[in-house]
Amino acid sequence: MKYKDKEATRPYIAGIAYHAARWILGVVFIYAGIHKILDPAAFARAVHLYQILPDGLVNLVALVLPWVELFLGFLFVIGIWMPGAAVLSTLLFMVFMGALSYNLARGLDIGCGCFSTSPAAEAASIRTVARDGMFLVVSLYLLCATFGVAFLRGLRKRGDS
Amino acid sequence: MRNREGSPWKQALRQVSLIILIAGVVGLGVNWLRTDSLPLVGDWSVRTGTAGDTPAIPLAEAARLFSEQAALFIDARYEEDYADGHIKGALSLPWDDAVRTRFLKIAGAIPPDRVIITYCDGETCHLSHDLAVFLREKGFKEVRELVNGWTVWRDAGLPVESGNGPPP
Numbered sequence: 001m002k003y004k005d006k007e008a009t010r011p012y013i014a015g016i017a018y019h020a021a022r023w024i025l026g027v028v029f030i031y032a033g034i035h036k037i038l039d040p041a042a043f044a045r046a047v048h049l050y051q052i053l054p055d056g057l058v059n060l061v062a063l064v065l066p067w068v069e070l071f072l073g074f075l076f077v078i079g080i081w082m083p084g085a086a087v088l089s090t091l092l093f094m095v096f097m098g099a100l101s102y103n104l105a106r107g108l109d110i111g112c113g114c115f116s117t118s119p120a121a122e123a124a125s126i127r128t129v130a131r132d133g134m135f136l137v138v139s140l141y142l143l144c145a146t147f148g149v150a151f152l153r154g155l156r157k158r159g160d161s
Numbered sequence: 162m163r164n165r166e167g168s169p170w171k172q173a174l175r176q177v178s179l180i181i182l183i184a185g186v187v188g189l190g191v192n193w194l195r196t197d198s199l200p201l202v203g204d205w206s207v208r209t210g211t212a213g214d215t216p217a218i219p220l221a222e223a224a225r226l227f228s229e230q231a232a233l234f235i236d237a238r239y240e241e242d243y244a245d246g247h248i249k250g251a252l253s254l255p256w257d258d259a260v261r262t263r264f265l266k267i268a269g270a271i272p273p274d275r276v277i278i279t280y281c282d283g284e285t286c287h288l289s290h291d292l293a294v295f296l297r298e299k300g301f302k303e304v305r306e307l308v309n310g311w312t313v314w315r316d317a318g319l320p321v322e323s324g325n326g327p328p329p
Contacts, residue, residue, distance in 0.1 A: 048203075059201055064181075067184035067187050068184040070184075071187075084173045088176075146169075
């Protein structure tokens with residue numbers, strides 16, 4: 001009881017940050033997913049231009065990844081399956097960042113293919129890598145928060161029994 | 162007790178697998194229902210002479226080959242775009258229905274081992290890619306693709322020219 005009174009405001013702030021992070025990633029993933037689902041052929045071309053995946057996997061990834069993003073977005077917004085969603089989004093942002101940086105480093109001028117697949121879309125650049133890095137930080141925070149909560153719950157249960 | 166501490170990770174792993182599984186089923190299902198569905202394994206190959214060689218060429222390498230006059234540039238855009246401006250010395254071979262007839266006119270002058278760099282404009286423009294596949298099928302061994310070629314070339318201040326170019 002005493003612990004609760006003393007630290008009354010901290011969980012409150014943490015709660016706001018947690019839900020804000022959840023909503024940010026949710027909206028980002030839904031937005032990113034929908035654009036790619038609407039034009040799979042264009043997204044497949046964008047994936048191909050990254051020249052990272054073997055040719056045989058390009059279409060498969062182009063067909064499934066947008067739905068993973070959309071589904072992840074909904075999970076974040078609703079706030080269920082948070083451990084899985086946080087792990088997967090962190091992994092995805094790491095992969096995106098790696099792929100973007102790799103192509104920047106080897107001087108390939110390609111489209112980001114992040115939020116739009118149209119020819120007029122933005123190019124992969126330091127800016128898109130930095131934006132990805134920011135999402136990665138939000139995702140990492142969510143990962144820590146989610147597993148922190150799960151860990152504490154586990155401790156409490158252990159205390160009860 | 163160990164089991165309980167390990168459980169969030171196990172739970173996460175199970176959820177990650179389920180998310181990918183559901184997305185996979187929905188994604189492939191929707192693709193199957195679409196009238197313009199993508200093949201599951203697409204043909205993206207532009208086979209270049211050496212294995213492991215990437216079809217796309219970085220701008221720096223294309224510029225080097227240009228200055229050494231070691232490559233032939235082929236413009237896959239429409240004739241009007243070509244006339245408005247193109248890479249200096251590039252040939253025009255628009256990727257359209259008439260590409261085969263036009264190709265026959267210029268093919269004789271190109272040795273089969275010549276490095277060819279195709280380009281069009283825009284990061285997701287696929288004309289140059291399709292043209293590269295076509296040229297490769299026609300027996301040219303070193304066909305590369307300069308992605309978003311016209312824009313990156315012009316922005317880099319590399320030599321350009323306009324007009325209808327050399328007669329075929």
